[in-house]
Amino acid sequence: MSAPRVAVIGCGLTGSFTALILRRALPEASVTVWEKSTNAGRTFTKRTADSSIDMGAQYISQTPEYAEAHKRFYSELLDQGILSPFCGVIEGESRSDKAKNFVAPKGMDSIVNYCVAASGCSVLYNTRLEKLSVADDGMIKMLTLKSENGYVASYNAVVITIPVPQALALDGVLELLDKKPILKKNLECVHYSSRYAVALHFESDFEIPVPWTAKYVCGNDAIRFVCWDSRKRNPQSGGPHSLLVHSSVPFAVEHLEEERAKVEETLIDRVQMLFSWLPKPTWSRCHRWRYSQVKQSYSGIPGYVTIGQSPPLLFGGDGFNHSNFDGCVESAVQIVNALSKMPILSL
Ligand SMILES: Cc1cc2nc3c(=O)[nH]c(=O)nc-3n(C[C@H](O)[C@H](O)[C@H](O)COP(=O)(O)OP(=O)(O)OC[C@H]3O[C@@H](n4cnc5c(N)ncnc54)[C@H](O)[C@@H]3O)c2cc1C
Numbered sequence: 453m454s455a456p457r458v459a460v461i462g463c464g465l466t467g468s469f470t471a472l473i474l475r476r477a478l479p480e481a482s483v484t485v486w487e488k489s490t491n492a493g494r495t496f497t498k499r500t501a502d503s504s505i506d507m508g509a510q511y512i513s514q515t516p517e518y519a520e521a522h523k524r525f526y527s528e529l530l531d532q533g534i535l536s537p538f539c540g541v542i543e544g545e546s547r548s549d550k551a552k553n554f555v556a557p558k559g560m561d562s563i564v565n566y567c568v569a570a571s572g573c574s575v576l577y578n579t580r581l582e583k584l585s586v587a588d589d590g591m592i593k594m595l596t597l598k599s600e601n602g603y604v605a606s607y608n609a610v611v612i613t614i615p616v617p618q619a620l621a622l623d624g625v626l627e628l629l630d631k632k633p634i635l636k637k638n639l640e641c642v643h644y645s646s647r648y649a650v651a652l653h654f655e656s657d658f659e660i661p662v663p664w665t666a667k668y669v670c671g672n673d674a675i676r677f678v679c680w681d682s683r684k685r686n687p688q689s690g691g692p693h694s695l696l697v698h699s700s701v702p703f704a705v706e707h708l709e710e711e712r713a714k715v716e717e718t719l720i721d722r723v724q725m726l727f728s729w730l731p732k733p734t735w736s737r738c739h740r741w742r743y744s745q746v747k748q749s750y751s752g753i754p755g756y757v758t759i760g761q762s763p764p765l766l767f768g769g770d771g772f773n774h775s776n777f778d779g780c781v782e783s784a785v786q787i788v789n790a791l792s793k794m795p796i797l798s799l
Pocket residue numbers: 461462463464465466467486487488489491492493494495507508509510511512513579580581582613614615618647649698741743744745768769770771774775776777778780
């Protein structure tokens with residue numbers, strides 16, 4: 453029998469860890485990742501000529517339970533310099549005293565890039581999955597995928613790691629769910645919050661007058677979180693000072709369909725009202741996170757769900773767990789455990 457062909461849809465934390473763990477568990481499997489953009493999903497790091505700034509996930513908060521359960525991943529990422537301890541002050545953080553925080557010194561996207569490189573699998577960037585269908589050549593059932601730009605390929609198994617509402621909108625998915633009303637209903641219940649992120653640069657000779665690196669803002673209707681990215685992970689970089697601003701969820705919901713440039717202007721005004729000592733930024737960029745963090749996970753937090761057994765089609769990602777690093781890694785671990793037991797892959 454030839455090597456099973458597996459497609460992973462989405463190259464964020466869940467997709468890249470799935471590819472890595474799967475290749476290590478089943479080295480003979482051929483794994484291809486489809487990614488609609490060239491970013492690293494919600495661990496997107498915006499890069500300019502002289503700096504970079506994390507626009508989505510900011511840092512990893514590791515609980516003692518996950519320190520143990522995901523020890524091998526933490527050890528590898530720390531040994532490789534992909535993660536390092538977060539040394540700065542975080543004002544207003546609500547977490548257990550026993551949690552440890554980590555940053556990605558080269559940018560949060562370096563976690564995804566590391567997993568992809570270490571997995572040795574191929575990634576089809578700028579390839580948005582549009583349609584999937586089951587093809588039957590009489591011998592073996594395959595899943596045929598078609599991209600927005602007409603690329604077609606067939607696989608023995610497919611894992612979809614994109615936000616659940618986007619997965620449900622794929623052509624062919626609702627048909628596959630026709631005979632599974634409870635599964636469909638549970639998937640429709642998965643909800644995400646929305647946020648805006650604004651990145652600001654300031655002259656490097658500006659002296660930051662506060663002791664904190666990151667701050668959770670309370671009682672402000674527009675702004676929820678700010679972080680000196682330049683201080684967080686690369687204090688010696690010598691580039692411009694960069695500040696990341698995350699909007700509050702109610703602000704994002706209210707302005708979700710507004711022109712991005714207008715939202716950017718409003719958020720810059722609001723952060724300057726909040727911190728009157730901020731100089732005028734020399735550069736800014738705004739990003740809309742329509743699907744930011746999971747508000748309502750899939751019932752029971754199973755880590756993944758099986759849409760079809762033959763051929764295997766699985767949905768995973770933070771929608772089936774929690775919106776953080778460990779939630780995604782756990783989803784990937786569980787996806788690979790499930791796949792390895794399925795006939796086509798249990799070689
Ligand atoms: C503003 C913000 C702040 C956050 N802060 C933190 C934090 O500090 N710490 C933390 O641990 N977590 C944080 N999170 C949560 C964390 O970023 C997410 O839980 C995690 O990145 C989700 O990873 P994922 O792989 O499941 O999904 P995603 O990262 O969304 O990956 C899905 C990928 O699929 C791609 N895709 C979508 N549709 C298609 C398609 N049709 N075809 C092909 N590809 C497609 C997307 O481009 C994307 O790359 C934050 C998230 C946001 C948005």
